[in-house]
Amino acid sequence: xxxxxxxxxxxxxxxxxxxxxxxxxxxxxxxxxxxxxxxxxxxxxxxxxxxxxxxxxxxxxxxxxxxxxxxxxxxxxxxxxxxxxxxxxxxxxxxxxxxxxxxxxxxxxxxxxxxxxxxxxxxxxxxxxxxxxxxxxxxxxxxxxxxxxxxxxxxxxxxxxxxxxxxxxx
Amino acid sequence: xxxxxxxxxxxxxxxxxxxxxxxxxxxxxxxxxxxxxxxxxxxxxxxxxxxxxxxxxxxxxxxxxxxxxxxxxxxxxxxxxxxxxxxxxxxxxxxxxxxxxxxxxxxxxxxxxxxxxxxxxxxxxxxxxxxxxxxxxxxxxxxxxxxxxxxxxxxxxxxxxxxxxxxxxxxxxxxxxxxxxxxxxxxxxxxxxxxxxxxxxxxxxxxxxxxx
Numbered sequence: 001x002x003x004x005x006x007x008x009x010x011x012x013x014x015x016x017x018x019x020x021x022x023x024x025x026x027x028x029x030x031x032x033x034x035x036x037x038x039x040x041x042x043x044x045x046x047x048x049x050x051x052x053x054x055x056x057x058x059x060x061x062x063x064x065x066x067x068x069x070x071x072x073x074x075x076x077x078x079x080x081x082x083x084x085x086x087x088x089x090x091x092x093x094x095x096x097x098x099x100x101x102x103x104x105x106x107x108x109x110x111x112x113x114x115x116x117x118x119x120x121x122x123x124x125x126x127x128x129x130x131x132x133x134x135x136x137x138x139x140x141x142x143x144x145x146x147x148x149x150x151x152x153x154x155x156x157x158x159x160x161x162x163x164x165x166x167x168x169x170x
Numbered sequence: 171x172x173x174x175x176x177x178x179x180x181x182x183x184x185x186x187x188x189x190x191x192x193x194x195x196x197x198x199x200x201x202x203x204x205x206x207x208x209x210x211x212x213x214x215x216x217x218x219x220x221x222x223x224x225x226x227x228x229x230x231x232x233x234x235x236x237x238x239x240x241x242x243x244x245x246x247x248x249x250x251x252x253x254x255x256x257x258x259x260x261x262x263x264x265x266x267x268x269x270x271x272x273x274x275x276x277x278x279x280x281x282x283x284x285x286x287x288x289x290x291x292x293x294x295x296x297x298x299x300x301x302x303x304x305x306x307x308x309x310x311x312x313x314x315x316x317x318x319x320x321x322x323x324x325x326x327x328x329x330x331x332x333x334x335x336x337x338x339x340x341x342x343x344x345x346x347x348x349x350x351x352x353x354x355x356x357x358x359x360x361x362x363x364x365x366x367x368x369x370x371x372x373x374x375x376x377x378x379x380x381x382x
Binding site for chain 1: 171172173174175176177178179180181182183184185186187188189191202251253254293321322324354382
């Protein structure tokens with residue numbers, strides 16, 4: 001994380017990849033313990049990763065990284081369980097009889113982020129999709145949309161920030 | 171979007187460097203300070219005998235108490251903007267203004283008094299005190315909440331309350347230069363009620379706006 005904060009994008013990528021399995025296991029455990037399907041763990045993992053990214057300046061580079069990471073993860077997990085808890089209660093009260101007939105919950109990873117993606121302004125969505133789905137670089141994306149690299153960076157960051165805000169409000 | 175794609179995207183956004191929370195908080199407070207100052211000078215203003223009052227240790231004590239509260243609030247809210255912390259180790263900071271006030275009350279009790287205790291406690295400005303401090307602290311509280319939103323407080327209610335105490339301390343510092351009631355008994359009663367009110371508003375605002 002230290003080299004990531006110093007601007008090493010590859011180190012940052014490695015770090016996020018390395019912590020993801022830990023976050024996934026913790027999210028599955030949390031969901032299971034709350035009596036819910038661990039299928040939705042990926043939504044929580046992505047929620048945590050976004051928060052880690054947008055709040056990484058609150059990590060003190062001289063402090064150990066793990067307590068900071070787990071504090072963020074815990075906060076997001078509790079938040080997610082609270083939101084899901086409400087939904088589940090509504091479902092059970094209202095549809096107790098028909099519950100077994102309901103189709104199984106969406107298992108595609110990251111249903112929530114994908115759904116919110118479509119509510120972003122067009123330019124932000126295009127930039128985000130170019131970089132995320134087509135794995136284009138900032139440079140190529142800039143060329144494709146005839147934007148400056150700085151404008152692509154701004155659009156990308158705004159897209160991530162508003163994605164996070166929308167996830168929180170849902 | 172699958173998680174690998176998200177991670178790649180976040181890494182691509184690594185060039186974006188968020189400012190430290192302290193910087194943003196300071197900026198917000200500096201932007202809100204003129205509003206509070208305007209409220210103060212348009213409604214109240216400094217008391218006319220301020221030059222002679224400065225030789226009264228009880229007048230000076232008011233500033234020590236309110237500034238100690240404000241400093242404790244700033245330090246604690248910056249601390250609470252980090253996700254992995256609790257108030258432990260910072261809570262005692264709030265004992266400093268309380269201790270100063272207690273020392274002031276003890277000091278005043280040992281001095282010969284012209285006025286009975288209750289008269290000093292009730293004072294003559296209690297209603298203005300309880301209106302002006304919350305009113306002048308609201309712009310600062312709003313600014314502090316905005317600044318702290320930039321952080322990652324995992325105890326949003328506590329962080330909001332601390333921000334409330336901090337803005338009450340700053341507003342009370344302004345008010346203290348207007349108020350002619352210098353008795354620590356007056357400060358203990360009315361300033362505390364006003365600060366508690368702002369702290370409660372801060373806690374409420376924190377629970378609403380400081381979750382991330």
